[in-house]
Amino acid sequence: MGAPHPLSTRHIVSLLPFSATLGRSQRTEVLGDHILISIWNYTCGAVVYLVLWKTGTVTLVSGFSKFVLNSHESLKLCRLPAVTPRNGRLMAVSINSSLVSVIADGDNRLEICKLDLDSGPRLQTLCFLELPPLTPGTSNILSRADKEWVPTSKSYMRTRSSWGYHLPFYSSTIGTIALRFNYQRSWMVGPYVLIISVAALISAIPTDARNVPWEDWGPSSTHLVKTTARVMPAGAFWTTGHPSLVVRQYDLQHTAYTQSMAGDESSLQPRPHIVDSEEIFQYDIKTHLPYRDVMRENKDLRDSGSIVADREWVVGVTSLVRGFFCPHSWEIPMRV
Amino acid sequence: MASSQFKYEDKPKPENQVAATRSLLYLSTEVLVEILAYLPAADMVTVQRICHTIRNIVAGTAYLQYILHAKINGVDNLLPRDFPYSECLKLLRCHERSWHDLQFNLFAEPHSICVQNLRFFTLQGGYLIYQCRPGWGRSLQYGYTDLCSADWNKERRWVHITIGEIQYLKSTTIKFAVDHDLVMTARFCVLFRFLL
Numbered sequence: 371m372g373a374p375h376p377l378s379t380r381h382i383v384s385l386l387p388f389s390a391t392l393g394r395s396q397r398t399e400v401l402g403d404h405i406l407i408s409i410w411n412y413t414c415g416a417v418v419y420l421v422l423w424k425t426g427t428v429t430l431v432s433g434f435s436k437f438v439l440n441s442h443e444s445l446k447l448c449r450l451p452a453v454t455p456r457n458g459r460l461m462a463v464s465i466n467s468s469l470v471s472v473i474a475d476g477d478n479r480l481e482i483c484k485l486d487l488d489s490g491p492r493l494q495t496l497c498f499l500e501l502p503p504l505t506p507g508t509s510n511i512l513s514r515a516d517k518e519w520v521p522t523s524k525s526y527m528r529t530r531s532s533w534g535y536h537l538p539f540y541s542s543t544i545g546t547i548a549l550r551f552n553y554q555r556s557w558m559v560g561p562y563v564l565i566i567s568v569a570a571l572i573s574a575i576p577t578d579a580r581n582v583p584w585e586d587w588g589p590s591s592t593h594l595v596k597t598t599a600r601v602m603p604a605g606a607f608w609t610t611g612h613p614s615l616v617v618r619q620y621d622l623q624h625t626a627y628t629q630s631m632a633g634d635e636s637s638l639q640p641r642p643h644i645v646d647s648e649e650i651f652q653y654d655i656k657t658h659l660p661y662r663d664v665m666r667e668n669k670d671l672r673d674s675g676s677i678v679a680d681r682e683w684v685v686g687v688t689s690l691v692r693g694f695f696c697p698h699s700w701e702i703p704m705r706v
Numbered sequence: 707m708a709s710s711q712f713k714y715e716d717k718p719k720p721e722n723q724v725a726a727t728r729s730l731l732y733l734s735t736e737v738l739v740e741i742l743a744y745l746p747a748a749d750m751v752t753v754q755r756i757c758h759t760i761r762n763i764v765a766g767t768a769y770l771q772y773i774l775h776a777k778i779n780g781v782d783n784l785l786p787r788d789f790p791y792s793e794c795l796k797l798l799r800c801h802e803r804s805w806h807d808l809q810f811n812l813f814a815e816p817h818s819i820c821v822q823n824l825r826f827f828t829l830q831g832g833y834l835i836y837q838c839r840p841g842w843g844r845s846l847q848y849g850y851t852d853l854c855s856a857d858w859n860k861e862r863r864w865v866h867i868t869i870g871e872i873q874y875l876k877s878t879t880i881k882f883a884v885d886h887d888l889v890m891t892a893r894f895c896v897l898f899r900f901l902l
């Protein structure tokens with residue numbers, strides 16, 4: 371434990387020298403045998419890498435160009451392609467095992483790319499999904515992207531079962547992704563959270579690579595909300611409130627199923643949610659992705675400073691003063 | 707021909723759909739069940755709308771009901787292979803209800819973990835993982851406990867790990883992938899170039 375992974379032949383991998391300047395940020399995701407890494411700062415732009423963690427092979431995947439390094443080659447400097455933003459961040463967020471969304475500050479659109487791992491790792495742009503149209507002089511800044519944890523190991527089922535304990539269920543697909551934006555004019559506005567239904571996003575991808583206007587996909591596939599609350603994934607759901615536990619459920623398929631079977635009349639209905647333009651959007655933004663909020667006053671969770679959750683567990687984390695420092699204690703693990 | 711035109715012209719016409727459904731119904735129920743199990747959730751819902759017979763087959767087959775609910779919920783199961791589908795379905799519906807009403811079972815009473823400078827917790831596949839901020843230049847520290855392995859209301863066993871070789875820098879990111887038994891650390895270092 372804490373030792374080099376037995377399947378990895380190179381335990382330390384160097385990426386291309388990026389910049390010694392301050393203000394760097396990064397996002398990493400494990401995708402099966404690959405690690406998707408986005409790095410950006412405000413002076414040098416942004417890059418996206420795919421690292422094959424078993425062999426240590428590093429591939430620079432950014433827009434349409436690629437640059438491959440392997441353990442036998444020396445590091446080389448690579449000039450970034452023009453498609454990467456010069457002054458801002460670029461974040462790569464996996465949608466599923468074959469699709470990656472690339473979001474760049476200032477672009478105000480999602481670049482949907484096909485992740486091709488077979489013919490050398492590369493990202494191939496499929497289309498651009500435009501975000502809510504902004505007024506002139508307004509720019510968007512993506513501060514974070516959140517989603518449910520889903521195992522990416524092909525042998526997850528086998529290995530989890532071999533550990534001898536049985537979780538009854540685990541998430542096999544990501545239902546929704548949350549993107550948190552700030553908007554900048556002469557002042558900063560936000561934050562706004564855009565919840566995107568993955569199923570709806572995939573169905574919105576056109577067969578020919580092109581721009582898809584916001585109105586053609588966004589209102590029906592997303593929920594835009596202005597909130598300072600931290601939106602955290604809780605299994606397939608989202609926690610949006612504290613100390614009362616508020617869980618928000620976005621569930622297009624379940625809604626369609628219950629409505630078609632004419633069973634549950636209390637099921638969630640599509641209801642438009644309107645966000646004021648506030649001089650940053652060209653008009654009031656209306657989104658229709660159906661959702662349902664469940665709120666529960668829970669005395670066990672009342673004192674929790676934060677909550678982490680997955681499909682099976684909800685854990686409240688409480689701050690306690692002990693001596694001269696403030697450790698946290700995990701307090702209430704609860705099983706569904 | 708534009709690809710979008712091709713897409714729409716390729717869609718089956720209603721009369722063809724009816725004919726296709728009729729010919730499907732000549733197949734045995736067992737074969738139909740196997741075919742229906744391959745359909746995406748949305749298609750399985752649609753096909754139930756257009757044909758009473760198929761609707762009855764889906765409604766009356768625990769296997770299909772379970773497959774449909776699992777697809778709708780985006781889950782797979784880790785239950786033993788010989789676990790009956792009717793029981794899987796019951797468990798999944800119970801699971802759905804728990805989240806629907808936020809009805810949780812209290813699993814354990816409060817326990818504390820005495821680790822300094824805890825930064826955050828993550829939860830992956832039943833593993834509760836902490837990461838702490840050890841201070842500039844010190845080694846990385848994290849730890850985990852397997853919630854699934856614990857008995858009800860018993861003290862958790864924590865595994866504390868220090869990565870001695872990698873010193874903590876403020877820009878260090880740790881990413882966990884419990885399904886690979888993998889911990890990945892990414893960090894920046896300042897590069898100095900000496901030029902003549």
